[in-house]
Ligand SMILES: *[C@@H]1O[C@H](CO)[C@@H](O)[C@H](O)[C@H]1NC(C)=O
Ligand SMILES: *[C@@H]1O[C@H](CO)[C@@H](O)[C@H](O)[C@H]1NC(C)=O
């Protein structure tokens with residue numbers, strides 16, 4: 001009896017010690033070559049398996065080096081908190097999209113709680129894929145019809161987690177895709193793709209809440225950050241965007257069963273040479289009513305942005321919708337405050353709301369957007385909106401209701 005008690009206590013002590021000191025697992029011991037040519041996927045997945053199964057959590061250390069990586073999936077749930085430490089490591093995707101065998105993404109992080117990805121450069125080798133993305137001989141960029149190619153870093157059901165100091169270059173499509181995530185911070189992330197690459201949104205968020213993107217630099221060919229349906233309580237601060245298409249909410253209203261977008265705060269961001277700045281886009285003829293509310297944009301600098309402020313409820317690229325049915329997405333409680341800088345086109349602010357669902361409670365405060373080109377001075381265009389205004393406003397918005 002006494003012996004058993006003693007053994008039991010020893011076991012508990014051992015478990016506590018193990019719990020406090022997360023196991024450290026080094027990739028080198030798993031036969032990774034890190035020569036940039038040999039496929040290191042198996043080594044990495046084996047190391048991940050051991051790390052994930054370590055009771056009390058663990059840290060997987062990936063030493064400096066260049067790792068060729070096929071499509072891989074880091075799946076949880078794990079036995080404890082997980083850290084992947086990859087400072088100085090570069091991961092190369094196979095250049096040929098055919099290598100992906102239908103996996104809808106390149107590096108997938110799935111179902112992890114208390115996870116940290118620290119550092120790491122993910123090179124999607126997109127140059128070849130951007131050409132192969134054309135559909136039936138039509139340019140994907142021009143027609144919007146793109147054959148689907150495997151892509152990106154996917155974060156699916158990642159909770160209470162951190163991605164920090166990670167870089168994504170030349171992704172084959174969206175760079176980072178967050179779906180069903182909660183309490184996730186992206187800090188000091190860097191994203192880079194050429195301005196003319198197709199559909200390379202920097203960070204796409206959908207059906208996720210309490211997401212924090214900060215100190216991040218995005219240069220790409222499409223939206224720097226796009227917030228799809230179900231994005232809720234998202235803080236975007238100190239993000240630099242450009243080239244690219246700016247920071248966008250939407251597009252919304254294209255599909256059935258879309259979830260509400262709410263609680264979006266974009267603050268202290270700088271947009272440079274982008275096609276749009278802050279953009280809300282919804283499709284006409286939405287299959288169902290929808291809601292986007294409590295959207296706040298504050299302390300934003302625009303450098304030569306083509307349309308710095310845009311609400312577009314007639315978003316219908318490539319005539320894929322019926323323009324006669326107004327958008328059913330209700331936009332309300334929106335603030336644009338202290339947005340200043342230069343517009344590359346004379347229409348610096350365009351607020352085109354839905355005829356069927358006019359925008360409600362839109363506040364404009366301290367807007368100063370100059371146009372220095374040859375087509376007159378900066379102007380604004382509006383429809384189905386009566387914004388409340390305060391402070392200095394240039395260009396003056398149409399149909400103002402003073403606060
Ligand atoms: C990658 O992005 C595309 C959008 O281009 C998205 O449809 C797809 O689900 C994403 N894949 C993953 C694995 O995140
Ligand atoms: C997210 O964080 C909040 C506040 O700390 C917490 O209440 C909630 O349970 C967390 N969500 C998940 C999925 O762990």
Ligand SMILES: *[C@@H]1O[C@H](CO)[C@@H](O)[C@H](O)[C@H]1NC(C)=O
Pocket residue numbers: 185187212213214235
């Ligand atoms: C976002 O994350 C940064 C860096 O971890 C942190 O300093 C900041 O407080 C967070 N902001 C919010 C709103 O959670």
Ligand SMILES: *[C@@H]1O[C@H](CO)[C@@H](O)[C@H](O)[C@H]1NC(C)=O
Pocket residue numbers: 267268298299
């Ligand atoms: C933007 O940053 C400045 C300087 O750090 C700070 O004073 C200001 O409060 C920030 N704005 C917002 C909306 O957080």
Ligand SMILES: *[C@@H]1O[C@H](CO)[C@@H](O)[C@H](O)[C@H]1NC(C)=O
Pocket residue numbers: 273274304306344
């Ligand atoms: C400003 O933007 C326009 C249109 O995007 C571009 O053609 C021009 O080169 C940009 N100017 C500067 C100074 O970057």
Ligand SMILES: *[C@@H]1O[C@H](CO)[C@@H](O)[C@H](O)[C@H]1NC(C)=O
Pocket residue numbers: 346347375379
């Ligand atoms: C000049 O501005 C008007 C609207 O104010 C616009 O319709 C026209 O396309 C602009 N021209 C050029 C060359 O940008």
